[in-house]
Amino acid sequence: MNKHLKNTLTYINACFKRVSNGNDLIVVDIQPAYEKDLTFDIGDFIDYLDTYSGNVLYLYVGESLGFDDNIPEWLMEKAEEHFDYDEKRLESFYNKINRFEYFDKGYAFFRDLMDEGYSDDVIPVVQEMLEQDVTDVRYLDFDLLKSKNLIDEELLEQLEAENLTIFIPDLIDIVRGWGNTTIVGGGQHECLAEVVLLLDIIGESYTFNHRFIY
Numbered sequence: 274m275n276k277h278l279k280n281t282l283t284y285i286n287a288c289f290k291r292v293s294n295g296n297d298l299i300v301v302d303i304q305p306a307y308e309k310d311l312t313f314d315i316g317d318f319i320d321y322l323d324t325y326s327g328n329v330l331y332l333y334v335g336e337s338l339g340f341d342d343n344i345p346e347w348l349m350e351k352a353e354e355h356f357d358y359d360e361k362r363l364e365s366f367y368n369k370i371n372r373f374e375y376f377d378k379g380y381a382f383f384r385d386l387m388d389e390g391y392s393d394d395v396i397p398v399v400q401e402m403l404e405q406d407v408t409d410v411r412y413l414d415f416d417l418l419k420s421k422n423l424i425d426e427e428l429l430e431q432l433e434a435e436n437l438t439i440f441i442p443d444l445i446d447i448v449r450g451w452g453n454t455t456i457v458g459g460g461q462h463e464c465l466a467e468v469v470l471l472l473d474i475i476g477e478s479y480t481f482n483h484r485f486i487y
Contacts, residue, residue, distance in 0.1 A: 297327040299451060299479070301378075301458030301465045304333045304342045310459065312487040316355040319348070321457075321485060323366050328374070330451055332444070332458070332468065335377035345370050378444045383467050385437040386428075392470065395439070397423040398432070399474050402441055410439040445471060452477040459487035 303311065303318065311318075322329070333344055348370050349363070356362040383395045401418050402410060415433050418424070431437050448471060456479050459465050465486070472479050 297451060297454045298325055298329045299448070299454050299456045299458075299468065300329065300331045301456065301468050302332065302334055302460070303458050303485070304340070304344055305347050306334065306338075306340045306342055307459065307487075310487055313485055315351050318457075318485055319352050319355045319366070321482075322348070323352075323362075323369065329372075330447070330454075331373045331375045332378040333375070334380050334464065337377070337380045344375055345373075374447075376444065376447050378447075378464075378468070379442045380464065381467075382440050382442040382444075383470055384463075386439055387466065387470075389431075389437065391424075391428055391437075392466070394424045394428055395470050396474050398439060399441060399470075402439075403474075408441040410437070411435055442471070444468075445475065448472060448477060449475060450477075452479070454479045455482050456480070457482050457485035461486055 308315070331344060333342060334340055335342065349367060352363055352366045356366070383392075383399075386392065386395050386398070398410065398413075398418075401421070401423060402408065402413060405412075405414055405417070407413055410432055413432070415429065419429055428437075432439075448468070451472075454472075454477065456465070456469070469479070
């Protein structure tokens with residue numbers, strides 16, 4: 274394993290040591306397209322949502338990967354089975370999930386750096402992009418970035434050569450204000466890790482319910 278990839282895993286694993294105590298909830302990619310990858314019982318997840326008292330932001334991958342998952346419809350299908358078609362419980366659950374905020378978060382906005390082992394460099398790079406008011410790393414003032422000594426020379430050269438892609442997703446405006454939040458979902462070192470990095474970039478606090486991390 275190269276040193277940069279080892280740094281990525283160290284950073285992500287350190288984030289996941291936080292224990293759940295957040296008031297609100299962010300769900301990441303618990304959806305039909307990834308149902309086969311779930312490591313927990315979907316009925317237990319339905320119970321968790323059914324009893325959750327805070328606000329819920331439900332993030333998923335849609336058109337960016339060609340998925341047309343209807344999340345509320347899928348949740349209701351799972352609830353029907355789990356609640357044994359109890360109409361009173363289903364009506365309550367239906368009303369609850371229709372109060373959730375759903376958002377197609379997109380995909381792979383930081384993955385180039387993550388996959389190359391530069392997860393700990395995503396934060397300074399994206400914060401510099403925000404400061405320079407650019408959404409695509411190709412339009413950064415690299416001389417200014419270099420003068421601040423925020424990242425190592427090797428990564429700077431790769432960014433300047435446009436070997437690595439990184440962009441600021443619309444999701445950043447959605448997750449602003451979602452501090453003191455519990456996060457569930459997956460994949461732990463992939464899409465979920467991207468959301469975690471985004472929260473770190475804008476300084477939002479979060480913890481995890483590891484029971485529903487895959």
